[in-house]
Amino acid sequence: MRGDKKTKLLAKQLFKLSLRDGQVSSEQVAGVLSYIEQAAPRHALALLKLYQQAIVTELAKSHARVEHAGPISAATLQLIASAMTKKYARPVTATAQPNPRLLAGLRVRIGSDLYESSVAGQLATLSHAV
Amino acid sequence: MSIVVEQIEQQIAKLSSKAIKKNTGTIRAVADGVAKLDGLSDVMYNEMVQFPGGAIGIALNLEADEVGCVVLGDVSQLKEGDEVQTTGKLLSVPVGRALLGRVVDALGRPVDGKGPIDSKEFYPVEKIAPGIMVRKSVNQPLFTGIMAIDSMIPIGRGQRELIIGDRGTGKTTICIDTIINQGRINKVGLASGDKSFRPVYSIYVAIGQKQSNVVRTIAALEAAGALEYTVIVAATAGDNPANQYLAPFSGASIGEWFMENGMDALIVYDDLSKHAVAYRQISLILKRPSGREAYPGDVFYLHSRLLERAARLDGKGSLTALPVIETQAGDVSAYIPTNVISITDGQIFLETDLFNQGIRPAVSVGLSVSRVGSSAQIKVTKQVGGKLKGELAQFRELAAFAQFGSDLDAKTKAQLERGSRIVELFKQPQLNPLSIELQAAILWALQKTYFDSIEVKNVVSAANSLKDYLTSRKDALLTKIRNEAKLSDEIEAGLKAAADEWKSTFAAQ
Ligand SMILES: Nc1ncnc2c1ncn2[C@@H]1O[C@H](COP(=O)(O)OP(=O)(O)OP(=O)(O)O)[C@@H](O)[C@H]1O
Numbered sequence A: 001m002r003g004d005k006k007t008k009l010l011a012k013q014l015f016k017l018s019l020r021d022g023q024v025s026s027e028q029v030a031g032v033l034s035y036i037e038q039a040a041p042r043h044a045l046a047l048l049k050l051y052q053q054a055i056v057t058e059l060a061k062s063h064a065r066v067e068h069a070g071p072i073s074a075a076t077l078q079l080i081a082s083a084m085t086k087k088y089a090r091p092v093t094a095t096a097q098p099n100p101r102l103l104a105g106l107r108v109r110i111g112s113d114l115y116e117s118s119v120a121g122q123l124a125t126l127s128h129a130v
Numbered sequence B: 001m002s003i004v005v006e007q008i009e010q011q012i013a014k015l016s017s018k019a020i021k022k023n024t025g026t027i028r029a030v031a032d033g034v035a036k037l038d039g040l041s042d043v044m045y046n047e048m049v050q051f052p053g054g055a056i057g058i059a060l061n062l063e064a065d066e067v068g069c070v071v072l073g074d075v076s077q078l079k080e081g082d083e084v085q086t087t088g089k090l091l092s093v094p095v096g097r098a099l100l101g102r103v104v105d106a107l108g109r110p111v112d113g114k115g116p117i118d119s120k121e122f123y124p125v126e127k128i129a130p131g132i133m134v135r136k137s138v139n140q141p142l143f144t145g146i147m148a149i150d151s152m153i154p155i156g157r158g159q160r161e162l163i164i165g166d167r168g169t170g171k172t173t174i175c176i177d178t179i180i181n182q183g184r185i186n187k188v189g190l191a192s193g194d195k196s197f198r199p200v201y202s203i204y205v206a207i208g209q210k211q212s213n214v215v216r217t218i219a220a221l222e223a224a225g226a227l228e229y230t231v232i233v234a235a236t237a238g239d240n241p242a243n244q245y246l247a248p249f250s251g252a253s254i255g256e257w258f259m260e261n262g263m264d265a266l267i268v269y270d271d272l273s274k275h276a277v278a279y280r281q282i283s284l285i286l287k288r289p290s291g292r293e294a295y296p297g298d299v300f301y302l303h304s305r306l307l308e309r310a311a312r313l314d315g316k317g318s319l320t321a322l323p324v325i326e327t328q329a330g331d332v333s334a335y336i337p338t339n340v341i342s343i344t345d346g347q348i349f350l351e352t353d354l355f356n357q358g359i360r361p362a363v364s365v366g367l368s369v370s371r372v373g374s375s376a377q378i379k380v381t382k383q384v385g386g387k388l389k390g391e392l393a394q395f396r397e398l399a400a401f402a403q404f405g406s407d408l409d410a411k412t413k414a415q416l417e418r419g420s421r422i423v424e425l426f427k428q429p430q431l432n433p434l435s436i437e438l439q440a441a442i443l444w445a446l447q448k449t450y451f452d453s454i455e456v457k458n459v460v461s462a463a464n465s466l467k468d469y470l471t472s473r474k475d476a477l478l479t480k481i482r483n484e485a486k487l488s489d490e491i492e493a494g495l496k497a498a499a500d501e502w503k504s505t506f507a508a509q
């Protein structure tokens, strides 16, 4: 179980309080955390987990994880970051993550979206199509 | 060979030219054929979702922070944290002539071991039913081959007629006989070379039935030569509830292809009670609110959107639906039976008592109706059987009274005598549909009192002997009845001569 209705609602409200100008702000989060510590609401553990989940999901929307096989230049990363910033109309940062299983090419994850241009991905698509 | 390689290269070129965007999520929990997923922020309602290992899911519950999804196929390979992807496609099944004679599962994949199905077209499983403007009124008959039904509760092409009754009252048998009858009519009609002949293709959807029963059904259809005009969609009791939930919708799509392409089709949903149970199970696991008898609130909508897909389309073909409902102890006022009764154009009610008395098919004439079919009845049947329903109803009433008193007046006695002969005449063994011309000939003989002098216990054998006599010696007369579809003086004279001759040989035995 992921907490009852009240806990869910509270987690949602706390999450909203953690945003400033539509962005997760570390100051606000610190404030929320200290509030939870002081107020010690019921089901604090479940509440914290829900809150964490919401924040992680939100942060993932502003962060492009670039999986790559072979070297990748800082310029490429920068290019991806700026393209995504434009596409999603919000500041997006990009970090690289080597993944040799891709064989060649890139795979970019941002939020729950996935941009596939790796050889491994193409092979998988092809094997489904045949 | 090189063409294949070329095709693959083209596909690679197409793929590598640009990055493909997908929407992904992760499995949060899997239980009882249902997966709860995180992410998938772009998923559509009813969209197909790709699980690792080839399993497919359908997104049914879209909530703020999670997606509830039924899984079709093997769930044992799935685990928490696995990545899933949207496909951007609504679930669809292969359709077309290539499916005739085949047995497929809820996704249209062959399960009869006869190799792959070569179908080029796909139809989405969920389709909006045809609107009011494109529909045409039902006025062409669909012969079941069961005399009690064709003469008193006629079914028209595009109609939805419910078959309802307790367990083991012969519901499936009526449907199978109807499919077999279509096979026979198709054979005769297609062989005659008549351009205006419209064959009826059948789709039999088995939902939650025992595998052994489905095997028996297939064997019966094959033995009767009807399988080649039939598609069987099987989601048996062992299949997971998601497949059972989907099977009738897949069957409807397969049937719609025939309708959309100017052909006539018949679809049997055997049965929708088990379908409702499968849907209830899915809904409870998805934690949807439950209502009466713990069914979810939209179970009515589930069946109405399914049955509304049966229609007769202007300028195209038709799809006739025979949904089956199983009642408990004859209770038609339970939730699912009342729902389906209100959506269909009539019902054929089968009674346990009749069945146990040996009156089979156990059609209860008083409780069965066909709200549109009589406009689809051919003239000859109306001429010879128009009064039967009233006569039988009167007989039942009198028979109930006759139990109490012994001294009855002559008129009542005559009515009782006649009624019990009609009941005998409507008895019909299974897997033995009668052609409409033979039905008409027998009912004509009944009308002209040829059976009145025969003892009640001999009526069945007398009718059989008349059938044999007519089919073996009066083929031309039967063909004439079939083609003209009404009683002319010439046909009546032919019938009279034949019946007289038969009567003398039968009496001599
Ligand atoms: N017209 C008939 N003459 C003789 N036997 C019949 C006739 N119709 C059905 N039966 C027999 O009755 C039994 C039950 O028939 P059937 O399976 O069609 O019933 P059902 O209502 O579909 O049952 P279930 O509820 O199990 O699905 C079968 O064994 C069948 O052979």
Ligand SMILES: [Mg+2]
Pocket (backbone or CB within 6 Å): B171, B172, B173, B270
């Ligand atoms: Mg049955």
